[in-house]
Amino acid sequence: MAELHPVCAPLAFLLGTWRGTGAGTYPSIEDFSYAEEVSFAHVGKPFVAYSQKTKNADTGLPLHAEAGYLRPQGDGRVELVLVQPSGIVELLEGTVEDCDVQLASTAVLGTASAKPVTATERRFWVEGDALRSSVAMAAMGLELQHHVLSEMYRLS
């Protein structure tokens, strides 16, 4: 078990595995709900590995997944690089303060077969023993707007 890199200390509140439920909405699709599990892990280096999976709460079938790395900059600023199986990669920049990470995309790119996503905003924050995760998204030619919000509790 490696010691946490000092630059990661402001993100220590995220470390572990969290499980809960969420709800999503977007003009181009039907509203939906889901079960979610996220993990934040470190290996002693100056980043935190993030992975996420959601599934249909009724059928257990997989819905979304994503993986990436949080890169704290030591001055309250944080970068996040992210990849999605939908063929999209995101670079985000933002801040961490008081157990609240707020990020906005500086670039979103997709492969030739990916749906058009042009911008995102992401937030991870802990209040009491609940981790909340939200994503706003500009996709399919629409303006940046709320997409998903979930609430999770620590498994480990």
Next chain:
Amino acid sequence: MAELHPVCAPLAFLLGTWRGTGAGTYPSIEDFSYAEEVSFAHVGKPFVAYSQKTKNADTGLPLHAEAGYLRPQGDGRVELVLVQPSGIVELLEGTVEDCDVQLASTAVLGTASAKPVTATERRFWVEGDALRSSVAMAAMGLELQHHVLSEMYRLS
């Protein structure tokens, strides 16, 4: 255990966890060797999740890691989206044929604090019971050139 999505059939030879060793070189750094573990997994959807970790073979300390998704297009073409803790994301396109995936980047982007990488070529191929993985890279202002090659054997 989900059934493999038919579009993923040409990538079935990769599925599982592989472990082995590799060697790296680049003009801007000392030659190095490493122990590597990669995993290719699916959930029944039309992509294959890829994750990779390397460590110092002597000390066991972590070196590199990356995560991403292979997206077969059903006609021999494959996309790969990839993220690295160094703050870099890659979009690659290429082909799969006869247990050989060959990809070249269409875009490489880094965060403000990432080292400058402008292009990569990646290959995963199986000969006999060995998986080989190679990366060529244009970084630090240098031309695209060989960077790492590893050979791994299936764990599961």
